[in-house]
Amino acid sequence: MKLNLNIQPLSSWITATKEPLLISGPCSAETEDQLVATAHLLKNTGRVTALRAGIWKPRTRPGEFEGIGSIGLEWLKRAKAETGLPTAVEVATAKHVEEALAAGVDILWVGARSTANPFTVQEIADALKGHDVPVMVKNPVNPDISLWIGAIERINNAGITKLAAIHRGFSSYEKSAFRNEPMWDIAIHLKTLAPHLPIICDPSHISGNRDLIGYVSQKALDLDMQGLMIESHIDPSVAWTDAKQQVTPAALSDLIDHLTLRKPDTNNAQVNDKLAELRNNIDKIDDLLIQKIAERMKIAEQIGTYKKENNITILQVNRWDEILNKRVNYGKALKLSPDFTEKLLELLHTESIRRQTEIMNEGQAAGQQAEKLTHV
Ligand code: PEP
Numbered sequence: 150m151k152l153n154l155n156i157q158p159l160s161s162w163i164t165a166t167k168e169p170l171l172i173s174g175p176c177s178a179e180t181e182d183q184l185v186a187t188a189h190l191l192k193n194t195g196r197v198t199a200l201r202a203g204i205w206k207p208r209t210r211p212g213e214f215e216g217i218g219s220i221g222l223e224w225l226k227r228a229k230a231e232t233g234l235p236t237a238v239e240v241a242t243a244k245h246v247e248e249a250l251a252a253g254v255d256i257l258w259v260g261a262r263s264t265a266n267p268f269t270v271q272e273i274a275d276a277l278k279g280h281d282v283p284v285m286v287k288n289p290v291n292p293d294i295s296l297w298i299g300a301i302e303r304i305n306n307a308g309i310t311k312l313a314a315i316h317r318g319f320s321s322y323e324k325s326a327f328r329n330e331p332m333w334d335i336a337i338h339l340k341t342l343a344p345h346l347p348i349i350c351d352p353s354h355i356s357g358n359r360d361l362i363g364y365v366s367q368k369a370l371d372l373d374m375q376g377l378m379i380e381s382h383i384d385p386s387v388a389w390t391d392a393k394q395q396v397t398p399a400a401l402s403d404l405i406d407h408l409t410l411r412k413p414d415t416n417n418a419q420v421n422d423k424l425a426e427l428r429n430n431i432d433k434i435d436d437l438l439i440q441k442i443a444e445r446m447k448i449a450e451q452i453g454t455y456k457k458e459n460n461i462t463i464l465q466v467n468r469w470d471e472i473l474n475k476r477v478n479y480g481k482a483l484k485l486s487p488d489f490t491e492k493l494l495e496l497l498h499t500e501s502i503r504r505q506t507e508i509m510n511e512g513q514a515a516g517q518q519a520e521k522l523t524h525v
């Protein structure tokens with residue numbers, strides 16, 4: 150089901166100076182000189198459309214730099230007056246919203262830690278009522294699309310129609326090369342639920358280090374995200390927050406120069422014909438897959454009936470291990486990643502077991518009802 154959001158197009162509140170749309174600036178405003186000098190260098194790249202800076206910083210541990218506070222708003226005013234760049238800050242309380250709006254900040258964003266807390270989001274939404282300011286909502290720290298959607302809906306219900314989502318990756322227990330796992334499928338899911346909601350990618354917080362930012366940015370553009378928010382600092386080596394992931398304005402410019410801009414479609418008839426042919430082939434295979442999966446389920450049900458008649462348990466771990474090992478190896482030979490084959494088989498197996506359980510427990514209405522509820 151699509152989300153019922155009342156949203157104005159991105160172009161109604163921000164126009165990219167140059168493609169791709171780029172919002173950049175330091176993780177934190179530290180000093181007036183640092184902010185204003187960074188803003189000038191960013192403006193001079195000719196690439197940047199808006200200046201970001203954290204004034205109030207949500208820190209995971211107390212004692213870390215918690216942001217310069219309201220004085221930073223004065224610095225942002227000066228940076229905007231001198232460069233002409235519209236400004237963006239993170240807001241986490243009603244007071245932040247009021248102060249930022251009073252200081253003429255152009256765009257507000259809700260940070261990942263705030264999105265994870267509906268009380269905070271509602272407080273921000275209430276403070277926004279009656280204001281016509283663009284708001285960007287970062288995904289929550291944890292991989293929960295409902296929290297992300299909930300925050301977007303709360304802000305939208307407050308009358309904010311100049312809305313965008315920011316994809317900044319998700320916290321994960323397993324350590325990887327990324328500071329925050331991109332989990333692109335969650336951003337894609339949001340896009341399918343709300344096709345008109347612009348999504349901006351924040352490769353800085355996904356990457357956590359400078360080296361991955363180009364790769365993540367390219368992937369975001371290839372997934373048709375509408376823009377990038379990248380942290381930039383005049384001298385990242387001495388940055389007070391997120392030093393490892395910030396880039397100088399010159400490095401930012403170079404990074405953007407190396408991105409390839411692709412279009413979602415083309416007018417070239419030959420290319421379109423070829424694409425249509427390939428998509429047609431995919432559709433045929435998908436139909437076959439569904440048909441075969443339905444056949445597989447029918448057989449699983451027959452096995453269920455047979456096991457019931459002969460008092461055999463549904464799950465036989467040895468048999469499952471055998472299916473898994475054989476198919477994962479077969480998949481490997483056909484260039485399917487073991488991880489993919491395993492996930493696919495597990496999905497099929499869970500559904501087979503659910504059906505067999507239904508057959509085993511026929512007549513036990515309460516249990517069946519409970520199984521159904523856990524499988525919605
Ligand atoms: C930030 O943008 O500097 C920030 C704190 O980001 P996030 O809310 O994504 O952690």
Ligand code: MN
Binds near residue numbers: 176380390391
């Ligand atoms: Mn940061």
